[in-house]
Structure formats: structure tokens, C-alpha cells
Amino acid sequence: MEFQQYARGLTTISEEDFARILLRYTNLSESSIEEYLVRVRDRILKAQGINFKDFKNFFLFLNHMDDFILMMRLYNISDQPISKEEFRRAVSICGGEDISLGLIDSVYTIFDVDGDGSLSTEEFISIMKSRLKRGLKTHLVKEEHGWPKFKTCVRHEMRLKRGGM
Numbered sequence: 001m002e003f004q005q006y007a008r009g010l011t012t013i014s015e016e017d018f019a020r021i022l023l024r025y026t027n028l029s030e031s032s033i034e035e036y037l038v039r040v041r042d043r044i045l046k047a048q049g050i051n052f053k054d055f056k057n058f059f060l061f062l063n064h065m066d067d068f069i070l071m072m073r074l075y076n077i078s079d080q081p082i083s084k085e086e087f088r089r090a091v092s093i094c095g096g097e098d099i100s101l102g103l104i105d106s107v108y109t110i111f112d113v114d115g116d117g118s119l120s121t122e123e124f125i126s127i128m129k130s131r132l133k134r135g136l137k138t139h140l141v142k143e144e145h146g147w148p149k150f151k152t153c154v155r156h157e158m159r160l161k162r163g164g165m
Helices: 002-007 015-024 030-043 052-077 084-095 101-111 121-133 136-164
Strands: none
Touching: 002 015, 002 052, 015 030, 015 101, 015 121, 030 101, 052 084, 052 101, 052 121, 084 101, 101 121
């Protein structure tokens, strides 16, 4: 649905729109989001666009951030930056689907803070985790915590009905 909103009938969305969607439900301020968008505008020299398949597969991957975080810890232990191809492989392994190098280039552009061509994995993970917390996963956690309350309520109602009969 988000993809279609930005695609406006086309088969792709711009890299800037992808960044806007990706950063939408994070804990970043509007001014911080704008800094990311300016970075994308300034650094994307030849816009290729993001197709729906890559968009969908990337957001499916985000549901497996815990696996990805574990992989990134191994890279951090070796004190080496992760290459685009290694990142792509990690996304494929964690999410189960391949995504294009064009989308990987976009992610690197968004999260390459100092312009050295490498991904700031700590920043990427932190922002993506905040995105997941503000979306559906937070709702599911609340539901899990609500289950004991629901059971208590049902027991209470059953006792009332037994006592009132």
C-alpha cells in the first residue's frame, strides 16, 4: 500500500521516496529525517528507482532483524566494514529473498553518514529497530501482555455468572 501511494501508477518509486518510507515510523525527528533525505538527493547521481519486488523483500527482511544483528556482531568483532555484496547476502539469508544491488546502494546512501562508502551498521540497526517498535510488533507485544488480563477477566465473569444463577 505504501509502495503504491508513492509509485502513483508507475512500477518503481524513487530512492528518496524509499528513504522517506523507511524512516517514516522511526524515532527520528523531522529535521533528522530531512538530513537523510538531503543526503539521498545529493548522493544519488543516477536514479534507478526501487521496484515493488525489492521493496517487499527488503521490508520482509526487516522482520528478521535479530538474525541480521547477530551477523553484524560477527563483522564488528572482526573490525571490518561490511561490503555491499556481503550485506546483500546477509539480507538474502535473513529474509529468504534476494534484493537488487540498486536497493543495496540506496540503503548504503541513506546510512553512510560520513560519505566513505561504508554502511554505518550501528545506525542502521538502531533506526530499523526503532521502526519495528513503533509498528506492528509493538502492537503484538501489547497483546501478549494483555492475555493474562483477558484470562482474569473471563474467570471473573464466569464466577459472576455462576454466583448469580
